[in-house]
Each structure stands twice: as C-alpha cells, then as structure tokens.
Amino acid sequence: MSATATGSDPYVPRHGDSNVEVLHYDLNLAYRVEGNRLDGDATLTCRVLEEADALHLDLHGLHPQKVFVDGRAHGFTHLRGRLTVKLPLSLGTELTVRVKYSGKPRPVSTRALGSAGWEELEDGVIVAAQPHGAPTWFPCNDRPDNKATYAITLSAPPGYTVAVSGELQGTSRKGNAVTWSYQQTVPMPTYLATVQIGRYRTLEQAGAPVPVRTIAPRELSVADLEGSFALQPAMLTFFTGLFGDYPFASYTAVITEDELEIPLESQGLSTFGSNFVDTAWESVRLIAHELSHQWFGNSVTLERWQDIWLHEGFACYCEWLWAEESGVSTVRAEVEKHHTLLADLPQDDLQLADPGPALMFDDRVYKRGALAVHALRLHLGDARFFEIIRGWLTEHRAGSVTTELFLEHVRREAGEETAALLSPWLFETALPPCPVPVRA
Numbered sequence: 001m002s003a004t005a006t007g008s009d010p011y012v013p014r015h016g017d018s019n020v021e022v023l024h025y026d027l028n029l030a031y032r033v034e035g036n037r038l039d040g041d042a043t044l045t046c047r048v049l050e051e052a053d054a055l056h057l058d059l060h061g062l063h064p065q066k067v068f069v070d071g072r073a074h075g076f077t078h079l080r081g082r083l084t085v086k087l088p089l090s091l092g093t094e095l096t097v098r099v100k101y102s103g104k105p106r107p108v109s110t111r112a113l114g115s116a117g118w119e120e121l122e123d124g125v126i127v128a129a130q131p132h133g134a135p136t137w138f139p140c141n142d143r144p145d146n147k148a149t150y151a152i153t154l155s156a157p158p159g160y161t162v163a164v165s166g167e168l169q170g171t172s173r174k175g176n177a178v179t180w181s182y183q184q185t186v187p188m189p190t191y192l193a194t195v196q197i198g199r200y201r202t203l204e205q206a207g208a209p210v211p212v213r214t215i216a217p218r219e220l221s222v223a224d225l226e227g228s229f230a231l232q233p234a235m236l237t238f239f240t241g242l243f244g245d246y247p248f249a250s251y252t253a254v255i256t257e258d259e260l261e262i263p264l265e266s267q268g269l270s271t272f273g274s275n276f277v278d279t280a281w282e283s284v285r286l287i288a289h290e291l292s293h294q295w296f297g298n299s300v301t302l303e304r305w306q307d308i309w310l311h312e313g314f315a316c317y318c319e320w321l322w323a324e325e326s327g328v329s330t331v332r333a334e335v336e337k338h339h340t341l342l343a344d345l346p347q348d349d350l351q352l353a354d355p356g357p358a359l360m361f362d363d364r365v366y367k368r369g370a371l372a373v374h375a376l377r378l379h380l381g382d383a384r385f386f387e388i389i390r391g392w393l394t395e396h397r398a399g400s401v402t403t404e405l406f407l408e409h410v411r412r413e414a415g416e417e418t419a420a421l422l423s424p425w426l427f428e429t430a431l432p433p434c435p436v437p438v439r440a
C-alpha cells in the first residue's frame, strides 16, 4: 500500500496509519545491557477510523515473531520497517493487536531527518525519538497526532535505573533482573515516549508545585547541580505562574554520563548530556527550554510536523523569559540581539509555518518563532497576551493542534487584525522588522 493510502505525515513518509488510532499501548520489555538485546511483548488497543483491508504498524530494526489479533494468532508481513496485518477493518470497531518481537535495537537514520531512537550509551541506553525514532523500540502507529495512554514495564539488570516517560508504579526483583513499571495516563504521541537506562541515582528537588527530580550519574552531587539543574523548581514555578498548571504529574531531568550534543524533551522528562551540568547561560537556557516544552509541545502537541514552530518558537521565547526573570538579560535585549543575527542570515529558503523536513530543526525556526511570539505580546500587552496563551494551553491540554487552530484562537480572542500581524512571520519568507514597543 502506498504512503498516501495510510496518510503519512509528509515530513516523515512511510510512518503511521491514519486508518486506525491506537488508544493504549501495553509494553512489556526485557533488556540486556550487555549485548544490547531487547525482547518485547506489545499489546495495542486500536480503533478503526477508516474502513480498510489491512493495518500497518511501524517497527524498525527489530524482528516481529508472532502477531495476535484479539487473542488469535494472525499472519503478517514485515518489510522496510512496516508491519502489515491483513484483515478487514470496519469503521468504529476496536481490536487488540499483540506483537511479540526481539532484536538489537539501534537508531533509525534518514538523510532528511538524521538519526533518532534507541541508542546504546557507554553503559546504558538513551531514547531520543523525535521525530521518527519510536519504532526502534516498540511497534506503533508513528504519527504525532495519535496520542495514546501507556503502561510500560521494563526489566533490566540490577544496578541500573530505568526512567520512562510516565509515573513509576513500583519495582520488583526476580532472579537477576529488576522490573520497573510505569504508567502514562495523559495521552502521549509515540515520539514523546522514552526509556533511559544507566547507573544513576535520583535526586528529589523541592520547591515546585509537582515533584521535580534529577536522575544523574552517581558521582554527581547536589552541589554540582547548583546554578543549573537546581534551578528547575524555580523555573517550573515561574512558568506555572505565566502559563497555568504544569500539565503532568511530575518532571524529571535525566543527565547521562555521556556527553550529548543537544538535550531533548519527552513527556514529563527531558534528557541532557553530562556536558550540560554547567552554570553557563548556554546550558541554563536549554534547561529552561526543555522544561517549557512540557506546556508547548508535550501537552499541546502539533498534529503535523510542519507546525514545529508552535513548539520551538514558544520554547525559545521561554528561554528569554527566564533570562529576564533570573536577571541574566531582558526579553527586549534578546529580541534585538536575535533579530539582528537573523537579519544577517538567508531567509528565502524558509517559511516558518512549513519549513520542510530538512529545516524542521533549523535554528531560524526557533528564533523567528520566538520573535513572532514577542510581536504578538507587544501588540496585545502583557495581561492580555498571557491570558490568551493560557486559554490556548487550557483549551488544547493533552490535545493536538495546528497553526491554523492557533490563528483561529488568536482571531477569536483578539480579532482579525491581531491574527493578521502574524502572517508575515509565518507565511512569508522576508524577515519582518524587529518588534518594538509601541510608545504610549
């Protein structure tokens, strides 16, 4: 079946099946760190959205051994990362698909999107799945607009900490393995699901409205986090004041022993390399950035990858808000600095509202997105701006959105003229003038 028949996102072709939605993933995993061996048993509760004669799941680099549909063994094919189960799908019906699989998980890599997914560390594992890496560790409907709940258990050798995007229900030891059980009750897209495994310890951090913790290599002390990860409760409290309740039950930052080029957000959890344990602004700003993604991206999530500015523009703006709050800089100084830097870069190849897969994570998307957010704020004034953004986050909490929905929201709350001011930022390539305060 062609990619269009299953409605793949054009930015991540050949992933996902729009004929079905997965409502719940029940993943039972066993992992051997030595030798990198994963054995999985996944049960997906699915609902049919369109009549079709087959169901497609994504599973990359791992081998499905058995498939059961509603408890009965069923035939399947597995070709180039697509697991196809032929059966009549009638509209509105629910079915469970169980896949038993195993193998040596490794990242998936494409020219346009780079590498993502399950990756071995020096002594452990990181999963950085955005945007196309989820199928490297579980069979899934890999579309950003299919949010589901999850129950995930993973057994690993004793001595390792297993962190998963969700709330820990408990651990149990059997033989030479410890099983970690997690639940994710807030609907989550596949790319925001993660597993982190390492010889870590957990540091609880007080002072925020929800539990905040840092899971870090054992040799790192609380004092080492002073001025960087220790700021997370204050950041979370600050963002809660601006944007409303933190959308999940807790927040965890995992610091790997290895150095990592860039940090990454997952649902309720962010991952950083040990090189970010540093009081330099370059590290602190990314700690604020990843945390703010819990509102912008993880709770309110793009329906299509082309709308990535709704995540990255706001997260970048949150860096500037924290810079001002913590006395490092002012939003105005950051706006002027980054507008000047952007103005020196080519603009012709990038449209913010649809940058194309190769430029999805281009720094200009982040900075131009943040400048557009600031233009909106200056036009509305602080009180109205934050009220409208809080309304947006509340209305779409745990949901899926598009740029058009955002513009509709702005139009409804603040009128056509306000929505129109965003057009040149979003749909034209030339850089609009630097947004400056209107003189009273």
Ligand SMILES: [Zn+2]
Binding pocket: 289, 293, 311, 312, 315
């Ligand atoms: Zn980001």
